[in-house]
Amino acid sequence: MRSAAAAPHIVWAVLFIVVPLIIVVYYSFTDRSGAFTLDNIKGLGDYTQIFLLSVELALIATIVCFLVGYPLAYIIARQKPKMQKFYIMLLMLPMWTNLLIRTYSLMAIFDDGGFLNTLLGTQFHIIGTKGAVIFGMVYDFLPYMVLPIYTCISKIDPFMWEAASDLGCSPLSVIVKVIFPLSLSGIISGITMVFVPSISTFYISQKLGGGTFELIGDTIERQFASNALNTGAAISFAMMILILISIWIMNKFSDPEEGGIIV
Amino acid sequence: MARLIELKGITKEFDGEKVLNSIDLYIRDKEFITLLGPSGCGKTTTLRIIGGFEKQDAGELYFDGVEISDVPAYKRHVNTVFQKYALFPHLNVYENVAFALRLKKLPEKEISERVSEMLEMVDLVGFEAKNVTTLSGGQQQRVAIARALISKPRVLLLDEPLGALDLKLRKDMQNELKNIQQATGITFIYVTHDQEEALSMSDTIVVMAKGEIQQIGTPTDIYNEPKNAFVADFIGESNILDGVMICDKKVSFASHTFTCVDGGFGPNEPVDVVVRPEDVDVVPVKKGMLRGKVTSVTFKGVHWEIIVDIDGFKWMIQTTDYVAPEAEIGLYIEPDAIHIMKKSEFSGMFGDYSSFSDELDELSDADAVD
Structure with missing residues (x-):
């Protein structure tokens, strides 16, 4: 009975999760002709710097999100129920706008001749710095930190x-x-939900990074765009492993009774 | 005994509604005092003001002679056993009990000794490493008591602590709480809506209704000499009748003049008369002071509970002799079974059993739980 009821879910999961994963793994270990090779994996060493930079920026963004998000979630959760709904709506409101549009708006604000510098009459150079990329990550992903902690x-x-x-x-x-x-499980979810998209983003780094540096997401995008499917798949595969390891580490900290989290 | 806590003119409103109206009360050191009343009477609010979880709008609160209204909860020498225990789910039994001592950064050896001592007192030795969420209600209750008592407070506040337990367990815990109170010499302030619990455990009972104290006294005082119709009805069963005090020791009610033991009222002053169901004797019609017709008979184990219609007023009478429904019987009331009370705002609201049924009684009891 139970297995019969689960059948649609299994089909769904196989079709949209397992099959794509198999495809990624397949491309990672084959060359253009489809023959088995480890060259793609061996070549990953070239991207170590990019990996490290991505981890660094994603970590900083996650920490900032936590430092801002936890007090915010706490304060919202301590309001009267009506005000809680209002604040949560305010928090969700920007998410109704597409991520790309929000990132573009940040560009318009932070550009050398942008809104901020015009308003203040200053010459701050923001776009193209690590700070701008981290700010973009924090701005885009903060709700993912606040919501699970607030719920908890x-x-x-x-x-x-x-x-x-x-x-x-x-x-x-x-x-x-x-x-x-007592809010640890919410914190773990929040950290995961911010860290994972931060480490794999390519859009934020392209726009707010001003093309001055490349993150792992950009690299993957570039590989696929230039039709280097096997290299792209190998980097994706490596990143997946990296994320899985981080989630596994995160789950070590969470309450074993709650079963940890699944992204 | 010295006055440990004193409330003077404590008033509290929630959203414009007065829940406490100028409460004056003092609590003696080492006593077991119970705040008793139906839901919404203000008993829990009084407790929360003493605990520091609410602040009164007006009035003063003294602890050991010092005004403490502005002292936050964590600095008061008072600990609380919460209604639903509020144990910390992320800590095991040992760490829950040790919580207050860890905050004080006591040496590990002393903490361990005192935790063992507490767990022994509440009979939970061997449960140290257990997760509190896996414990039964009674066990959680014991952890809550141990956790609250470990820092040796002067006063323990208990907010309907036995409300969630089943009857048998509740009786056991009543005894245990009383024993703990006597062994530790800590002042217990106990909130309940259960009059039986209050009668069997307390040194002093404070009966509350509508945000005001109706009566303060020992359990026997409260039961035998209720001050008004509310107290008489709330504590035990009562037949409450309209009467007229003809002169000292003579009272007229139910179209009959009785000899009683009370006095001190004005001539022909209207009064409320209380007759407890167990104090009425059932006699043959000819020998009765009153006569009436039995309308219902319920077996209660120790006694029969019968409802008797006397000129339209339904009396409840508890008797050990069986009486047939529809029978005509006589009633005999001894002078000391009659208790006279001054008229109050509660006159005429209670004490007639014409709409009485067990089912209704249970419903209103369940209602009062919260």
């Missing part, structure tokens, strides 16, 4: 705050000793 905190029994302060916790230590540990 808003589900915590309100008596937890009272019980903690009753037992001697100052308002700050209530958060550190009780609320933070």
Whole structure:
């Protein structure tokens, strides 16, 4: 009965998850003629610098998102239910606009002759710096950090705050000793949901990076655009492994009873 | 005994609705005091003000002679057992109990000794490493008590702590709580809507209704000498009748003049008369002071509970002798079974069993849980 009910899901999963993965793996280990080769994998060493830079920027963006997102999620979760809905709507509103358009708008704002410099009458050079790319990642992916943490905190029994302060916790230590540990699963989801798109983005780095540096997403895009399917597949494959490892590490920190998270 | 906590003129409103109206109350050191009343009477709000989780709009709160209204909860020498326990799900039994001591950064050895001592007291030795979410309601309750008592507070606040437990367990825990209170000498402030619980555990009962204190007294005082119709009805079963105090020790109700033991009322002053169901004797019609017709008979184990119609007023009477439904019977009431109360805002609202049924009673009880 159960297996019969699960059948559509399995078909779905095979068709849209397993098959594409197999295709990626197939291309990673073959050459243009379709013969087995390890050259693509061996060639990955050329991209080490790009990998490291991508990890660095994605990590920084994730940390910034967490530092901004956790207090924000906490504050929203502590409002009256009506205000919570309002704030969450505000947070979601920009997401109704396409990611590309939002990134373009950031370009218009930060450009050398852009909105910000015109407004302030300054000559800040922002586009093309690491900072601009990190800002773009934070701006685009912040809601993915806030939402799971908010959901998690808003589900915590309100008596937890009272019980903690009753037992001697100052308002700050209530958060550190009780609320933070209880929102760990939300934090893990948030970190994963920001880190994964950040490390694989190509659009943000292209536009806000001003073409001065390349991230792993750009590399993959370039490979496929120039029809180097096998190299592109190999880099994708390597990145997938990298992401899987990071998720595996993340799950080590989460409550084993909650079963960790699946992206 | 010294006054440990004193409330003076405590008033609290929620959204313009007065939930506490100028409460004056003092709590003695080492006593077991119960705030008793139906839901919405303000008992929990009173407790939360003492605990520091709410702040009163007006009035003063003294702890050991010091005004503490502005002292935050975490700095008060008061700990709480919450209604739904509020144990920390990310910590095991040991760490839940040790929580308050860890905050004080006590040495590990002392923490371990005191946790063991607490777990022994609540009979949970061997449960140290268990996850609190896997425990039964009664066990969680014990963890909550141990967690609240480990920092040796002067006062323990208990907010309907047994509300979620089944009857048998609740009786056991009542005894255990009373024993813990006597062994530790800590002042217990206990909130409940269960009058039986209040009667069996407390040194002092504070009966509350409509945000006001109706009566403060020992369990026997409250039961035998209720101050008004509300208290008489809320604590135990009562027949409450309109009466007229003819003179001292003479009262007229149900078209009959009775001898009673109360006095001090004005001549012909209208009063409320309370007669407890167990204090009425069923006698043959000829010997009765009152006569009436039995309208319903319910077997309650220890006694029969019968409803008797006397000139349209339905009395509840508990008797150990079987009486047939529809039978005509006489009733005999001893002078000391009659309790006279001044008229109050609650007069005429309670004490007639004409609409009485067990089903309704249970419904209203379930209603009162929250």
